[in-house]
Amino acid sequence: MSTRDVDRIELLQGTLDLLILRTLLLGPLHGHAIAKSIERNSEDVLAVEQGSLYPALHRLLKRGWISSEEGTSENNRRAKFYRLTAKGRRQLRAESAKWERLARAIGRILRPAGEEGRL
Amino acid sequence: MSTRDVDRIELLQGTLDLLILRTLLLGPLHGHAIAKSIERNSEDVLAVEQGSLYPALHRLLKRGWISSEEGTSENNRRAKFYRLTAKGRRQLRAESAKWERLARAIGRILRPAGEEGRL
DNA sequence: ATACTTTACCTAGAATGTCTACTCGAGATG
């Protein structure tokens, strides 16, 4: 119960896959480490719940976007290391582009050109 | 079946409420017009399906974020005009802030500082 | 040895919100 989960944000549906794929672009990681990486890199804005994480990893595995391998963690515990596949790399590019498009589109609605200082 | 619904993007869960509230900040509109406004202002990236729109409007009504009033549309048809309430205005501010926070957090993951030109 | 905490993985079921695929009525148009 650290003091920092005060105002974390719940994820929007569909964004977790993208975050995981992007995180694995830097190299293979086990599940727990993926979650912590996302939380750290988002400056603790994003919280990745285990109940979301593992289903997501299995989903990505089944779709062939990542592969898994048994191993041992930094803390000497059994862990599954996930690695981005070539297919996953393509998927990452597609989803990144889609996110950018979406974020820009929503931005245009929230801050229309020619409307300033209001609200 | 216009040619422009080729590469529209499906909405992320939770974003529609925000888009509707923001659209109504400019003044009351009926449902159909809200959808068209969002599509236009997003430069046709966002598609607002009727099956998403009306449930969303009823949801917002029930939460007291908007109010409705019978009226007549520009095309002389019966229509329900929705108006942002004071509570809805507060909600809009909260959701806008949350969106910005989230979009920035995801941006930090997709484009970490100190990593350029890769991928 | 024993207890407790942390790490890492996992799952079932609820909740949420969007989508597809319809229906319906009324005004406009030919």
Next chain:
DNA sequence: CATCTCGAGTAGACATTCTAGGTAAAGTAT
């Protein structure tokens, strides 16, 4: 009259996240 468009609406499927559990093994303290 038939047809089209506008505007509102619903049911049910679907996908994903969350809550709230659980397991096992390693480290730590007593």
